[in-house]
Amino acid sequence: MEAVLSRKEQIERTATALFKTKGFSATSMRDLANALGIEAASIYSHIKSKEEILQRVCFRMAQEFFDALDTAESINGTATERLQRAIAAHVQVLTKNTAASAVFLHEWRHLSEPYLTEYLSLRDRYEGRFREVIREGISNGEFSVPDEKFATLMIFSGLNWIHTWYKPDGKMNPEEIAENLSAMLLTGLNNTQHNTSVNPIHLNTPN
Amino acid sequence: MEAVLSRKEQIERTATALFKTKGFSATSMRDLANALGIEAASIYSHIKSKEEILQRVCFRMAQEFFDALDTAESINGTATERLQRAIAAHVQVLTKNTAASAVFLHEWRHLSEPYLTEYLSLRDRYEGRFREVIREGISNGEFSVPDEKFATLMIFSGLNWIHTWYKPDGKMNPEEIAENLSAMLLTGLNNTQHNTSVNPIHLNTPN
DNA sequence: CCTACCGATCGGTAGG
DNA sequence: CCTACCGATCGGTAGG
Known part of the structure; x- marks a missing residue:
């Protein structure tokens, strides 16, 4: 169950949890970055948009x-x-x-x-x-x-x-x-x- | 059924419709103002906050x-x-x-x-x-x-x-x-x- | 109910 | 993956 996740999968999974709790609109890319322990701008190396x-x-x-x-x-x-x-x-x-x-x-x-x-x-x-x-x-x-x-x-x-x-x-x-x-x-x-x-x-x- | 609504009731009703369609977070006070045909700042004469x-x-x-x-x-x-x-x-x-x-x-x-x-x-x-x-x-x-x-x-x-x-x-x-x-x-x-x-x-x- | 405006925060880009 | 930053937009206030 504890498989190695690619960074992209990690981003998706963390975002999903945040979207569920706060909703898509109320979740900012900075919230997501914070939960991942990186800077907001860094997320965009892996995905094109929120x-x-x-x-x-x-x-x-x-x-x-x-x-x-x-x-x-x-x-x-x-x-x-x-x-x-x-x-x-x-x-x-x-x-x-x-x-x-x-x-x-x-x-x-x-x-x-x-x-x-x-x-x-x-x-x-x-x-x-x-x-x-x-x-x-x-x-x-x-x-x-x-x-x-x-x-x-x-x-x-x-x-x-x-x-x-x-x-x-x-x-x-x-x-x-x-x-x-x-x-x-x-x-x-x-x-x-x-x-x-x-x-x-x-x-x-x-x- | 078509009772006269106070401005406050109008604001509430319009906001409710927008909250339902776009969600609370994705609805801005400017969206609401626009739907009401007034300026965003004017809403605050009737309500304290979103x-x-x-x-x-x-x-x-x-x-x-x-x-x-x-x-x-x-x-x-x-x-x-x-x-x-x-x-x-x-x-x-x-x-x-x-x-x-x-x-x-x-x-x-x-x-x-x-x-x-x-x-x-x-x-x-x-x-x-x-x-x-x-x-x-x-x-x-x-x-x-x-x-x-x-x-x-x-x-x-x-x-x-x-x-x-x-x-x-x-x-x-x-x-x-x-x-x-x-x-x-x-x-x-x-x-x-x-x-x-x-x-x-x-x-x-x-x- | 409006104009004028505030500081904060938004999604996202450039360039390394 | 970071620093530095962009223009746009956010909720809300001051003052009339």
Whole structure:
């Protein structure tokens, strides 16, 4: 886990943490330099601009979400199973780097064009794939829900709220979070009761 | 609805819209002045500082949320009914002013002390009251959920995601959003199936 | 509500 | 990676 980071990676990681805590706009290049122990001007040997850091974080995270979803969807199954896997994949990416996730979720609006438009379209495509699974589940009778779009919204709300409370040393690990989330979401979605197969997990305390 | 606004209210409302779109830090007093059609210096005849506007918005919204919850909880009933009413109250406040809600939910971190601490403690108390209803529902058997804290988190995630997609002229009005949200959340919470009593509502299209 | 202005800080560059 | 510095802009004040 403690791999050697290039200076550029160090800058990106430190900036991400600052962007998360203070926000992109309120973080100055001098704040960043200070956290790195160098002068502000020196940062520019490694990156072109402050916004470039934000771009890299946002699009790297987008890539990670897509990759995880691709892997999750490469396995066949019922709509329920596929949704569960998609949720688990999303939670994994989210919890693996909470700072980058927070930046991805909240600081993207400081992207300038054409990055902003591209970011928005990536998000749309990603959400569309979840909506597709739900649509299938509705049409084959697995899910019973008044509005497919609303259901997708609910899933993403639960998913993207995680970074606000998740602590790596908390009582739930990412797998348990995903299972609990799926359980809570699916029992609301499921028409017939395979509640027992969704098994919400109880707490083990690792610390 | 189109009441006469004092200059101070005008400033607050315009600032709120800008804070929502650009964020607190990225909004300058010159941006605000420009939107109002006056000079930046003139704003200071009405307010003491940029942060004062943020403080007013955050604590006014906190007050509105508490007032709505007080009213909702003044009516007795089962835990299910009380949770439904609390959710509806929250949705009402949220949708009544989406800009102020967005600022309340995302810009509070730019509050300085002691306001930050007070804000955080207000939120904690508010969430605690939802947690209390859930706790009661669990202990009297209405709800079946592995973790009370997790359930509360899920409710707030669904609740506080609304402002990102809610459109006043969309196909769901606040009451319908609340009912759909309750339905989706409660059927996940409910042990016995009073699904039919929760009645998720279908779309009427006002526009 | 304006003009005129303040010191501080911003993102970023030149040149080594 | 640093020193030295740039023009622009920041939140805010004085005085009317």
